[in-house]
């Protein structure tokens with residue numbers, strides 16, 4: 001699972017008012033190269049919760065993203081590369097996502113988060 | 123071939139390792155999935171601006187449909203309930219992110235972030251109650267409401283579906299509309315039993331020019347000879363036999379229920395959130411004998 005997906009996912013448990021962002025527990029992180037695509041990053045930037053991305057990438061061991069960002073920075077290739085790396089190249093391979101409200105853990109195995117809810121959580 | 127897969131077992135059981143294996147070994151399945159996905163993507167009618175989009179693939183399974191999205195340059199997130207199918211997706215080095223999840227529990231996705239969604243031969247699964255706690259209506263509602271929220275305004279969702287019958291199609295469509303979607307059904311090759319394919323084309327937001335239902339393929343063809351052997355797998359069989367849950371026997375009530383009873387029932391259904399026709403002077407009126 002990439003941080004792009006983490007930035008979109010929320011805990012869906014019944015009664016949870018704000019299930020975003022899910023806390024990341026790292027077991028193993030892998031990196032896979034992704035060609036830089038400025039158009040995609042520009043499209044996504046408006047929808048990203050950038051702060052959450054910065055925190056998540058730190059948890060994953062990458063601390064090079066600037067703390068603050070604004071659209072004008074999308075003209076800088078240096079920034080785009082960092083954004084590309086954080087958003088698309090870092091994968092949470094093993095670990096867990098934790099619901100911020102309930103502490104319920106969603107395990108991540110082989111890169112796939114298990115978001116299935118138990119009967120009483122629906 | 124067996125009856126409709128939805129009637130045989132729950133999806134996470136039906137799509138076991140053996141069934142999932144077919145999605146890498148059967149060139150026919152691979153080709154069909156690719157064709158259906160191409161068409162779904164076409165019906166999504168994404169702006170032709172060369173900007174890669176973030177898409178959802180609901181019931182992404184082995185990632186065959188996702189490959190079509192990747193080939194067209196998009197990023198995608200896939201959701202599926204079957205671990206065996208997702209394992210195949212991993213083997214195929216699927217480019218999208220995979221999530222093990224049940225669409226009937228609703229999608230846990232932030233509002234307004236998704237540029238479009240496709241789903242290939244999956245949504246009809248929601249119409250079954252596979253567990254005692256399953257209520258198809260609740261699951262359909264949870265799914266469509268959450269999907270609607272996750273999509274950006276004006277974004278589309280296109281589902282290729284194999285509804286069991288007209289009522290099932292109406293049921294699915296009804297929940298989509300209630301969630302706020304506009305749109306309708308596109309039936310490609312409606313005159314051919316084999317090539318016939320149904321797509322629900324839904325637009326997020328109020329009806330507009332862009333939400334007008336696109337034109338179907340092969341609509342004007344005469345009933346064709348169906349000699350195309352390349353089509354379908356498993357799903358298309360028309361024979362319907364229920365999995366150990368026989369249809370409720372139709373009760374032949376001798377006693378005719380009166381207007382009051384009908385009005386009460388309608389009120390009950392309204393409270394459940396169902397769409398019920400208005401009460402008028404015609405409600406529960408006796409039909410003329412010649413009917």
Ligand SMILES: C[S@@+](CC[C@H](N)C(=O)[O-])C[C@H]1O[C@@H](n2cnc3c(N)ncnc32)[C@H](O)[C@@H]1O
Pocket residue numbers: 133134137145155180181182183184185186187188201202203204207223224225226242243244247248
């Ligand atoms: C005909 S297969 C589609 C396969 C997929 N398009 C592919 O390329 O491999 C239907 C898929 O829907 C999934 N499915 C059925 N019910 C589901 C549910 N409630 N939630 C998520 N996925 C579901 C099944 O597990 C199966 O993988």
